[in-house]
Amino acid sequence: MHEFTEEVESLAGEILAYSLERLKSDPPLDGPRSEADLFREVGNTITARGLGGSDALKVFTEVLAKACISTDHPRYLAFIPSAPSEFANLFDLVVGASALYGGSWQEGAGAVFAENQALQWLIDLAGLPDTAGGVFVQGGTIGNLSALVVARAEARKKFADATRWVIACSEESHSSIASAANVMDVDILKIATRSDRKLHGDDVAREIDALHAAGTSRVFAVVGTAGTTNLGIIDDLNGIAEAAHLRNIWFHVDGAYGLAALCAPSVRAKFNGVEKADSFIVDPHKWLFAPFDACALIYRNPELAREVHTQHATYLDTLHDGSWNPSDYAIHLTRRVRGLPFWFSLAAHGTDAYSKSMEATMTVAAQSAELIKKHPNLELLYEPELSIVAFTRPGWNAGQYQQWSDKLLADQIGFIPPSSDKGQPILRFAIVNPWTKISDIEAILATL
C-alpha cells in the first residue's frame, strides 16, 4: 500500500475503463440478491493476504455491482431516482482522487469557494438576500434536522417559558421531519391538508393559535413542503410564511425534491413565498443531476446557524478566525466536498442547460399523465404539479400491484414499487431523469 507500483497503474486503467463504460452505455437495471446467494458466489472477501486489486475489482463489477439497482436507469421511476450528469459523475472521480477536506476554509478554501457559488445560485433562484448562506450536507434528513435545531435555538431566546417544543407541519410532510422531532425530543403538530392536498396558511394559523391558547408559545418552526415526495404537491408557501412570521416563528421549507424546479420558468411561480423562508433545503442528488450524496442547506441568516453548530475544542480553535467554515453550519465536522460534482457540472454546462433539462423531465411527466388518462385500465390520481405522476389501476388489490411490480423488475423492464395514498395502493412515476423518454413510459404502460 501507499506506493505507486505497476499494479496501481494497471488497476487505474481498469477502473477508468470500467467507469467510462458505465457512463457511456445504458446501465443495466439489475436487482437485489440474497445475502446467502451473494456469499455463495464471492465468499468472504476480507482475507489476510488480500485478493489483489484486479480480482477485487472483478468481484465488484461481475457480482456485487449487478446486485445493485441502477438508480439512474431511465425506467427506474421509484422513490426519487438519481440522474447525475456525465460531467458531475466524472468530476466525482476527481474529488475521490484529491483528498479534499471540506470542513474548513483553511484546508478547503478553493473547493468551499466553488461550493458556495453553487449554493449562491440556489439562494438567488429562491430570492433570499445575498447575506444568506449554507452548506452541502449528506441528505435532506440531516439538512432538515440541522435547520430545525437552529430554529429551536432561536425560539429558546424568544419564548423562554416553553417546556415542550413543537414542530408544525402538514400530514403529508416527509418522514424526516418526524425523525428530526424524535432526535430532538420535540412534539409534532400535524396539520391536515385540504382537498388540493396542500397545507394552507389559514389552517396553520388556526391550529397554532389553538395550541397556544393555553398561554405558552410552543411551536418553534413551521415546515412547508415544496414538492411532497409521494405526489409532488407544493404547499401554500406564501400563506404559511405569513402565518409563521406573524407569530414570530421560524419558517422552514423542505424542498428536497421539488425546489430543484426553481430553475424551471414554467413552474417558478408555484414556489412563491419561498423567498420568505428562514431556511430551506434542496437535494442536488435528486433532481439537480448530481451524484449521491448532496443536500443544499440554506439559512437566511447563517450567523444563527454558526452560533448553534460550531464545535469547540482546543485542537479546533485555530480554525475560528472569522473565515467561512462549512462545518459550522450543520451537524457534522469532517466533510467531503460533496457539492463539488454539482458545482462542476453547473459551471461547465451553465444554468440554462439545467432549466432546459428540468423542463424536459416535466414535459415527459405531463405527457405520461395524458397517456394514463387515455389508458383503458388506469386512472390518474392528480394532475402532476411537478414531475411525479400518480395513478391507480382500479380493481387491483395491494397484492396485485406488488406482483406487477416484482415482475416488472424481474423482466428488467423497470423499477416501480407500489406506494399508497390515503390507505389505498397507488403507482407513481417520479421522473427526474432526462434519459427517461416517453417511449420508456409507453413500454411500462403496455404492461398494465
Ligand SMILES: *Cc1c(COP(=O)(O)O)cnc(C)c1O
Ligand atoms: C427525499 C426527501 C427528504 C429526505 O432527503 P434524503 O436526502 O433522502 O435524506 C426530505 N424531504 C423530502 C420532501 C424529500 O423528498
